[in-house]
Amino acid sequence: MYVIAKKTLKQLREQGRYRSLTLPFGLDLSSNDYLGLADCSALREAAIYYFENGGVAGAGGSRLLRGHTQEHQELEAFAAKAFGATRTLFFSSGFQANYALMTTLPMRGDVVLFDEHVHASMRDGLVAARARSFKFPHNDVGALEDLLKRHRENAQNIWICAESVYSMDGDQAPIAELYELANLYDAMLIIDEAHATGVLGEGGRGLAYDKICKKHGYERLITLHTCGKAMAVAGAIICAGEEIIDFMVNTSRPFIFSTAPMPVQAVLVQKSLEIILSTEGEARREKLAKVCRYTQQLLGGHGGHIAPLILGESKRACEVATHLQNQGFDIRAIRPPTVPEGISRLRFSLSAKLDLQNIEAFASAYSKAIKQAV
Numbered sequence: 001m002y003v004i005a006k007k008t009l010k011q012l013r014e015q016g017r018y019r020s021l022t023l024p025f026g027l028d029l030s031s032n033d034y035l036g037l038a039d040c041s042a043l044r045e046a047a048i049y050y051f052e053n054g055g056v057a058g059a060g061g062s063r064l065l066r067g068h069t070q071e072h073q074e075l076e077a078f079a080a081k082a083f084g085a086t087r088t089l090f091f092s093s094g095f096q097a098n099y100a101l102m103t104t105l106p107m108r109g110d111v112v113l114f115d116e117h118v119h120a121s122m123r124d125g126l127v128a129a130r131a132r133s134f135k136f137p138h139n140d141v142g143a144l145e146d147l148l149k150r151h152r153e154n155a156q157n158i159w160i161c162a163e164s165v166y167s168m169d170g171d172q173a174p175i176a177e178l179y180e181l182a183n184l185y186d187a188m189l190i191i192d193e194a195h196a197t198g199v200l201g202e203g204g205r206g207l208a209y210d211k212i213c214k215k216h217g218y219e220r221l222i223t224l225h226t227c228g229k230a231m232a233v234a235g236a237i238i239c240a241g242e243e244i245i246d247f248m249v250n251t252s253r254p255f256i257f258s259t260a261p262m263p264v265q266a267v268l269v270q271k272s273l274e275i276i277l278s279t280e281g282e283a284r285r286e287k288l289a290k291v292c293r294y295t296q297q298l299l300g301g302h303g304g305h306i307a308p309l310i311l312g313e314s315k316r317a318c319e320v321a322t323h324l325q326n327q328g329f330d331i332r333a334i335r336p337p338t339v340p341e342g343i344s345r346l347r348f349s350l351s352a353k354l355d356l357q358n359i360e361a362f363a364s365a366y367s368k369a370i371k372q373a374v
């Protein structure tokens with residue numbers, strides 16, 4: 001084992017894929033704190049208030065034991081109202097929630113059809129799942145329909161999985177078309193709203209809220225809202241119908257056999273959601289949209305808050321990143337296995353904390369850095 005690890009690390013270094021932990025520095029161009037809420041005083045004050053009024057640190061057990069607290073219950077009720085869902089379930093992280101969805105809901109005899117760009121947490125869940133799963137080419141609704149036609153007759157249930165905004169390319173899924181297909185072929189649609197929650201849709205509720213929930217509810221839909229990105233805390237909220245959540249509470253191993261999230265995490269997520277839904281949230285989204293438009297003007301791309309700057313080979317992406325980091329821009333190279341071979345990139349992540357001068361300075365440094373890199 002020790003020998004294998006050594007060899008792997010050597011290979012990773014040679015391929016320009018070696019990773020190490022780096023503390024945040026300089027101008028944040030890489031976090032998912034899209035609305036700039038992580039250091040807002042309202043969240044800090046909510047945490048202080050909670051602890052100064054006798055709040056406990058840890059939940060002390062799993063949700064089905066003594067770990068279920070008032071704070072979890074209140075957050076779940078608040079989130080259900082906010083997202084128009086019958087019920088919601090709060091998890092410690094988005095990874096855990098996606099893993100729980102994939103390992104709990106699809107049964108033996110079911111089929112899962114997933115977009116090839118869905119997050120590692122869904123894919124890892126599918127590796128451990130009981131159902132068979134098949135990927136379809138990214139955003140290819142025609143290919144998905146072919147798979148639906150092929151499997152509808154023999155599959156017990158069919159689950160379609162996609163993200164509303166894809167984490168590495170920042171592009172959007174054709175959500176309305178996916179829902180139409182789910183309806184047509186009697187399938188259930190699972191949408192991971194990790195990078196849309198807080199940023200897109202009415203009141204920052206995500207894309208499925210506008211395009212599906214408002215009209216059709218959650219009968220054929222499950223959404224997942226991670227709380228560590230625009231919400232700037234940690235955790236994830238699954239929104240679904242009553243039976244799905246009840247089933248997860250009763251049978252989901254990642255939910256049952258894990259200590260509940262810290263109660264203060266629920267307090268902060270609720271506070272963050274309140275801000276996101278308020279006029280302050282709206283103002284932050286407007287600021288972010290302005291930053292996105294200016295970035296598109298200077299650097300091209302689709303104008304979203306995740307702006308990938310594709311550089312090709314890992315080594316080139318690392319070299320450009322280093323040039324920029326040396327000038328105080330905290331931007332990181334994204335390499336395989338996170339993205340496929342040959343499309344390593346800088347994941348330029350925009351936020352409401354940035355101003356137009358920041359974007360100008362970055363665009364100028366970036367154009368110099370790519371000229372200098374081999």
Ligand SMILES: Cc1ncc(COP(=O)(O)O)c(C=O)c1O
Pocket residue numbers: 093094095096098119121163167192194195226227228234235236
């Ligand atoms: C699309 C997507 N889903 C789920 C997750 C996992 O969420 P968390 O970071 O809360 O574990 C991520 C995190 O990077 C993500 O990008």
